[in-house]
Amino acid sequence: xxxxxQTPRYLIKTRGQQVTLSCSPISGHRSVSWYQQTPGxxxxxxxxxxxxxxxxxxxxxxxxxxxxxxxxxxxxxVSTLELGDSALYLCASSLEVGTxxxxxxxxxxxxxxx
Amino acid sequence: xxxxxxxxxxxxxSEEAFLTIxxxxxxxxxxxxxxxxxxxxxxxxxxxxxxxADDKGSNKGFEATYRKETTSFHLEKGSVQVSDSAVxxxxxxxxxxxxxxxxxxxxGTILTVHP
Numbered sequence: 001x002x003x004x005x006q007t008p009r010y011l012i013k014t015r016g017q018q019v020t021l022s023c024s025p026i027s028g029h030r031s032v033s034w035y036q037q038t039p040g041x042x043x044x045x046x047x048x049x050x051x052x053x054x055x056x057x058x059x060x061x062x063x064x065x066x067x068x069x070x071x072x073x074x075x076x077x078v079s080t081l082e083l084g085d086s087a088l089y090l091c092a093s094s095l096e097v098g099t100x101x102x103x104x105x106x107x108x109x110x111x112x113x114x
Numbered sequence: 115x116x117x118x119x120x121x122x123x124x125x126x127x128s129e130e131a132f133l134t135i136x137x138x139x140x141x142x143x144x145x146x147x148x149x150x151x152x153x154x155x156x157x158x159x160x161x162x163x164x165x166x167a168d169d170k171g172s173n174k175g176f177e178a179t180y181r182k183e184t185t186s187f188h189l190e191k192g193s194v195q196v197s198d199s200a201v202x203x204x205x206x207x208x209x210x211x212x213x214x215x216x217x218x219x220x221x222g223t224i225l226t227v228h229p
Contacts, residue, residue, distance in 0.1 A: 004157075033215040042222060043203065048215025056214040090157055094215070100146040100165065100207050103217060105157040 001027055004093050004106035012112045018079040021109045025072050025093030032074040033103060034066060037088040046089075049074055050096055078111075086113045116141045116213075118204050120220035127194055127227050135189040135223045137178075137204035145206035147171075147180055147187040148217070152201045161189075161202070194227045201225070 005024045013019050025032050034046040045058040049068035066076040072093070078085055088110050092103035121136040139145065146165045150158040162171030167182035176191045187204060204220040207213065 006157075031215050033217070035217075043217075043219040045216045045218075050214070056212060056216055058216070092158075092217075100209050102148070102160060102163055103207075103215075104160065105150070107157040 006106040023091035029093035031096035118220035124224035
């Protein structure tokens with residue numbers, strides 16, 4: 001079974017631009033979570049989607065948004081990019097049989113904001 | 115709130131040495147506990163997990179036991195290899211409500227194993 005895939009793997013943007021990142025979960029997985037990883041803050045939860053609904057959101061500004069499609073694929077969008085948004089963005093999928101299901105991670109998208 | 119604390123790194127060992135990475139947690143409720151490993155330039159890979167007290171997770175020679183009384187989930191391996199060099203993350207997840215899909219991670223421990 002194919003793992004979680006994320007595209008693109010690398011991105012360079014400039015301040016003020018916006019960016020969209022994509023995540024395809026493992027086949028059959030219905031929950032997708034997004035995380036931001038930086039050297040200073042570590043791994044921080046952004047949001048979680050299940051059946052096209054956002055069920056949970058972390059402490060990030062409204063510039064960070066996401067959505068999930070009927071095939072469980074998910075996208076996250078960051079508008080008005082700031083230098084501090086440079087990070088590795090990871091998505092993870094789970095079966096969501098229960099709410100403590102194991103999450104399986106993709107390789108990440110590394111975003112550099114100049 | 116919920117939190118995970120890992121021992122400070124980096125940890126540097128010689129090949130075949132014994133490894134312990136300490137992890138303690140604070141949680142409201144009964145979390146599931148995980149260890150993930152991250153190799154350079156990659157995402158996180160699940161190493162092992164435990165879902166209830168006294169459960170022992172194990173994989174690839176690594177072990178960790180869910181200790182409710184000490185709120186700990188220490189990672190151990192009897193004999194490390196150079197290929198084990200990576201960053202290790204301890205994490206927890208709770209059920210439902212504001213915890214949907216939210217893993218809470220420790221700060222990560224860098225492990226370097228020398229030949």
